[in-house]
Amino acid sequence: MSAASEQTREEWGRFAAWRAQHRAAATSSWQKLVSRLVATSMVWLVVAISLALPSVLLLTLDNLRPLAPDIARPAQVSVLLDGQLDFAQAESLQRQITAWTSVEDVALVGRDEALASFGEQTGLSGLLTSLDRNPLPHTLLVSPRAPLAGDALSQLIEDLNALPSVDRALADNQWMARLNQILVAGERWGLALGGAMALGAILALANTVYLAIAARREEILVVSLIGGSPAFIRRPFLYTGLYFGAGGGLLAGVMLWALTLWVAGPINALFLLYDSPGQLYGPGWRYPLVLIGLGAGLGWLASWIASARYFSRMKVH
Amino acid sequence: MIEFERVSRRFGDQDALRNLNLTLESGEMAFLTGHSGAGKSTLLRLLLLLDRPSSGEIRVNGESTSSIRSRKVPRYRRRFGVVFQDHRLLFDRSVHDNVALPLVMAGFSPKDTARRVRAALDKVGLLSHERANPAVLSGGEQQRVGIARAVVARPEFLIADEPTGNLDPKLSTEIMTLFEAFNQVGVTVLVATHDLPLISRLRHRIITLQEGRLAGAHTQ
Numbered sequence: 001m002s003a004a005s006e007q008t009r010e011e012w013g014r015f016a017a018w019r020a021q022h023r024a025a026a027t028s029s030w031q032k033l034v035s036r037l038v039a040t041s042m043v044w045l046v047v048a049i050s051l052a053l054p055s056v057l058l059l060t061l062d063n064l065r066p067l068a069p070d071i072a073r074p075a076q077v078s079v080l081l082d083g084q085l086d087f088a089q090a091e092s093l094q095r096q097i098t099a100w101t102s103v104e105d106v107a108l109v110g111r112d113e114a115l116a117s118f119g120e121q122t123g124l125s126g127l128l129t130s131l132d133r134n135p136l137p138h139t140l141l142v143s144p145r146a147p148l149a150g151d152a153l154s155q156l157i158e159d160l161n162a163l164p165s166v167d168r169a170l171a172d173n174q175w176m177a178r179l180n181q182i183l184v185a186g187e188r189w190g191l192a193l194g195g196a197m198a199l200g201a202i203l204a205l206a207n208t209v210y211l212a213i214a215a216r217r218e219e220i221l222v223v224s225l226i227g228g229s230p231a232f233i234r235r236p237f238l239y240t241g242l243y244f245g246a247g248g249g250l251l252a253g254v255m256l257w258a259l260t261l262w263v264a265g266p267i268n269a270l271f272l273l274y275d276s277p278g279q280l281y282g283p284g285w286r287y288p289l290v291l292i293g294l295g296a297g298l299g300w301l302a303s304w305i306a307s308a309r310y311f312s313r314m315k316v317h
Numbered sequence: 318m319i320e321f322e323r324v325s326r327r328f329g330d331q332d333a334l335r336n337l338n339l340t341l342e343s344g345e346m347a348f349l350t351g352h353s354g355a356g357k358s359t360l361l362r363l364l365l366l367l368d369r370p371s372s373g374e375i376r377v378n379g380e381s382t383s384s385i386r387s388r389k390v391p392r393y394r395r396r397f398g399v400v401f402q403d404h405r406l407l408f409d410r411s412v413h414d415n416v417a418l419p420l421v422m423a424g425f426s427p428k429d430t431a432r433r434v435r436a437a438l439d440k441v442g443l444l445s446h447e448r449a450n451p452a453v454l455s456g457g458e459q460q461r462v463g464i465a466r467a468v469v470a471r472p473e474f475l476i477a478d479e480p481t482g483n484l485d486p487k488l489s490t491e492i493m494t495l496f497e498a499f500n501q502v503g504v505t506v507l508v509a510t511h512d513l514p515l516i517s518r519l520r521h522r523i524i525t526l527q528e529g530r531l532a533g534a535h536t537q
Contacts, residue, residue: 017424024421222405225365226466227395228422 021235029239040244043208047248047299050201051291052255054194055283059256061186063281064179077153079140079160079169090138093165097142102156107141114139137167198298201248205302206309209241213310220314234307238300245299246292253288318343319364319474319505324373326359326529333359335529336373341507343378343473346500348516349509351526357509360526361478364507365397366390378473395423398467398504402479404459406451412438412462413447419470437465441495457488464492468499475499477508481515489515 033040079097081090087110098106114136119125144156153171160169213220220233260282267280321339325332334356341347349357362368363375366382375382377396385393398419406415413434420430438444441461446454451462460480467475475496481489489512497519500506510516516523525532 014424016426020427021421021424218405219407219409222407223418223422224391225367225394225405226399226419226422227391227393227397228418229391232391232422 021232025235026239029236030243032236033240033243040247043205043244044247044251046204047201047245047295048251048255050197050204051249051252051295054190054197055252055256055287055291056259057190057193058187059260059281059283059287061183061190064183064186077142077144077157077160077169077171079142080167081138081140082165082167083137085138085165087138089165090140093163094140097140097160100159102145102152104143104145106143109139109141111136111138142169198294201245201295202298202302202305205241205244205299206306208244209237209303210306210310212240213237213307217314230307230311234304234311237307238303241299241301241303241306242296243299245295245297245302247295248299249292249295250288252291252295253283256283256287256291318376318378319507320374320376320379321360321363322374322376324363324370324375326356326363326368327371332529334363334370337526337529337531339524339531341505343505344500344503345522346497346506347508347522347524348519349507349524349526350511350513350516351532352511355526356529357526358478359529361476361507361509364476365394365399391422395419395470396473398470398472398475400460400463400467400475400477400480402482404463406459406462406466408450408452410450411447412443412449412451412454415451415462416465416469418466423470433469434465437469438462440468440498441465456483457491460484460488460492461495464495468504473505475504475506477506477510479510480508481510481512486515493519 081093085093090108090110094106094108097103111134115128115134116125118136119128142156142160144153157169157171160166223233260280264280264282271279319339319341321337324334324337324339326334337356337360339360349360351357359368363370366385369383377393382393407418413431416434416437417430420433425433435444435447438447441464443454443458443461443465446458446462451459454462460483464477464480467477477496480496481492484492493508493515496506496508508516
């Protein structure tokens with residue numbers, strides 16, 4: 001090679017050459033995919049379904065989470081006292097329970113106070129005044145010392161129920177704790193499912209790319225013989241995988257949006273029926289963006305695996 | 318300069334090359350001949366590091382090839398222009414893009430690449446077919462495209478494996494004349510062929526292999 005040509009190459013620069021090679025690989029791979037649109041669409045669909053299923057699950061959990069807004073607050077225990085107990089006895093019981101180590105605070109709601117607020121909330125005050133006696137007992141609202149959950153909470157309820165002057169103790173937001181646990185379990189389930197489906201997507205992609213590589217065996221041999229480096233040979237296939245994955249991710253995002261729009265009507269109507277101001281959360285831009293990125297990453301990784309496997313079998317240096 | 322020193326290559330209990338000693342001077346042109354199975358292909362494969370010798374040493378410009386790790390092999394191969402019997406063109410791209418391949422790999426700028434490709438195609442007389450698909454060319458033309466691809470990056474060595482195997486005598490002569498032209502501008506040329514009538518008319522060293530050994534190296 002002459003000195004002059006060496007110099008031209010230096011001027012052109014390694015980085016520019018590298019960029020040009022990438023641009024060429026990216027373009028040619030894209031053209032090959034588009035020229036086989038049906039086959040390409042099938043790959044996109046496979047990837048999209050693998051990514052969309054776990055996403056739907058996670059999106060559903062995202063929607064359920066606001067229904068349990070006060071998870072952080074420890075469950076409050078309502079203690080309905082025996083109807084025969086007078087207010088002074090109730091106060092002494094309040095002091096007694098406040099001293100327990102597992103208890104943060106105890107509020108006493110007198111039966112008259114309870115009846116009045118019940119009348120206010122329900123608009124039945126007029127009717128209630130016609131009752132010859134107040135049917136409500138005095139109530140203690142026991143706040144456990146945080147964090148108190150699961151067994152400890154059950155133990156506290158048991159202890160309260162064991163008191164002779166207590167009619168019934170119940171944790172009014174135990175269902176929230178349950179829902180929270182269901183959400184946590186559901187999220188893990190979704191992540192596990194997502195991991196498995198992502199692995200499936202990688203294997204499907206790796207196989208597809210492997211076949212694409214094998215179909216261009218002659219070209220790879222020639223390029224390798226005349227001095228093409230493995231990186232140079234691999235590059236177009238990495239872009240093929242990238243396009244497969246990113247396209248699948250984009251399609252998964254579209255699917256997610258379509259599903260959301262489809263179920264939004266009945267779900268929002270359901271919220272209304274429950275007098276809830278809630279509204280169905282869509283996937284927004286975050287879900288599609290993560291899906292495209294994830295798909296692209298998986299595609300790239302799958303192509304890397306496929307080409308490494310092919311090269312080691314073909315003994316491409 | 319290419320040197321083979323006591324090079325052997327065994328496949329199982331078969332010797333493809335046995336204790337071969339051979340020197341090809343820089344700027345020399347030589348023909349490598351012998352019956353099929355005499356070791357021509359093995360010799361070329363060893364030279365291009367497609368295979369490694371069982372024993373002995375191959376040196377290129379005094380540098381031993383045994384120390385070249387696989388990462389460095391592509392760079393090493395770019396010092397050679399290789400012409401194949403079946404030309405091995407890629408039919409999914411134009412003549413221009415086929416010839417440009419070694420330059421693209423080596424990282425030449427598009428401007429430089431276009432200039433050199435046109436120069437190489439001009440030398441083999443195919444400049445007018447630059448935009449054609451190689452599939453529409455005749456066998457002789459395809460081989461000339463293959464030669465343009467081999468020389469476009471101006472390699473130190475031009476290696477050809479039966480380049481005239483599929484061509485008639487007239488086209489074969491044209492191809493050999495092309496090789497001589499490249500040799501005259503300083504490229505070291507090694508052509509493996511068994512077209513003895515043709516090469517006996519050309520005044521270059523003939524290296525004959527017989528059962529993996531040198532049968533006789535003489536200048537006509």
